């Protein structure tokens with residue numbers, strides 16, 4: 001059986017861990033490889049290599065570090081198809097969507113190509129007599145990222161793109177469910193000219209995550225995954241004196257006002273609800289039509305779109321989405337479908353039991369639609385992370401806005417309307433971190449920052465953009481005086497501007 005190894009100090013490493021995880025082909029249900037699970041010793045080997053490399057790397061001037069990013073971008077682009085196919089074969093998302101996963105990560109690399117500009121400090125000339133003050137951003141040292149299965153290319157690049165460009169070295173602990181692409185990216189980073197040790201990959205589960213959170217040389221940890229684990233990583237990392245940003249789960253709402261262009265809105269909602277089998281933190285699993293007439297019209301259109309929606313193997317170019325990631329995840333989604341029915345929501349389309357000819361062991365779940373979902377239902381409160389769309393009917397815009405605002409998660413939200421004033425008020429008032437106006441998946445571009453509110457993110461800094469630069473650097477402020485020959489008396493009181 002093929003074995004996926006760690007990547008430490010510029011090369012593949014078997015490690016000393018004795019445990020392994022299965023990597024499935026979600027189309028067939030077969031185990032296609034096993035991945036080494038690292039232990040504390042493997043992590044320590046990676047940290048030592050990273051610490052050694054970091055001093056040299058931080059001394060490389062920012063423009064040269066940016067050139068490595070340019071070259072990395074070129075190499076990844078040249079291998080786009082290879083990477084997308086590799087990603088699809090472990091994740092199950094269709095190849096075109098996998099290309100998008102790589103491309104969205106590359107957009108952060110493009111941002112990182114401009115790092116010399118982002119690293120420029122601040123300067124005050126003459127802050128006092130003969131005194132100048134300047135502040136500069138320095139890298140933290142060795143930093144780490146722990147990433148989820150659903151974007152195995154984009155999310156690692158969100159983190160290491162910025163972290164490495166500013167002069168840190170990076171330890172990546174990718175999801176154990178689809179670990180091949182992260183290793184390939186690390187190899188390409190070396191090929192692009194980053195010194196060995198600047199980007200390491202250590203695979204594993206809780207044991208290696210705990211080792212990261214406890215390691216004294218790791219200065220900052222960036223995490224993306226489900227909320228309970230995000231909270232755990234946030235608290236434990238802080239307890240060990242680390243800077244932590246931890247993004248969690250989501251339950252994003254799409255509000256449809258009666259004046260919306262329904263044809264476009266429903267097409268947008270379909271892609272956002274069912275694309276990637278709903279396994280996106282910016283998916284749109286809840287639609288809130290305002291008024292019974294809008295709700296009936298949305299329901300009717302969604303139903304007719306479902307009739308032509310094609311679920312297929314991830315390599316099928318005609319498929320709109322593929323299987324979910326594992327059998328365990330398929331069961332979890334199907335259990336939620338049963339729960340929704342038991343809770344009294346109307347199961348309009350049941351996606352359970354979908355099998356594809358020749359792939360009867362694949363982890364497929366058909367598009368599922370619930371109507372008359374109520375805010376007190378567990379299936380509304382919790383993240384399902386599957387191809388399940390829930391209609392929650394609202395009588396008024398105020399009632400509709402309350403739903404995402406009062407929900408425990410606050411990642412993304414969208415409003416569909418032709419009324420600019422209503423959209424503007426909504427964007428100002430809604431208690432959610434990322435807002436789309438007639439945009440169903442409002443994932444900000446790389447030079448803005450990505451981050452939700454409430455249980456969707458713990459910590460203060462968002463991912464990528466200038467928040468990424470702030471998160472992965474520390475500010476040093478220098479106050480400098482060049483006296484002109486005179487000797488002053490000692491000052492025993494604090495100097496002020498008076």
Ligand code: NAD
Pocket residue numbers: 146147148149150151173174175176204205206209210224225226227229230247248249250280281383385411452456
């Ligand atoms: P997950 O929380 O199961 O895993 C995330 C990472 O944590 C993985 O690397 C995993 O190995 C590790 N991990 C798992 N169990 C752990 C434990 N007990 N202790 C320590 N570490 C552990 O998430 P997932 O299933 O891989 O990804 C899906 C989740 O990620 C969804 O909740 C989704 O909403 C969320 N997500 C959030 C964002 C965001 O930016 N807010 C983006 C993508 C995905």
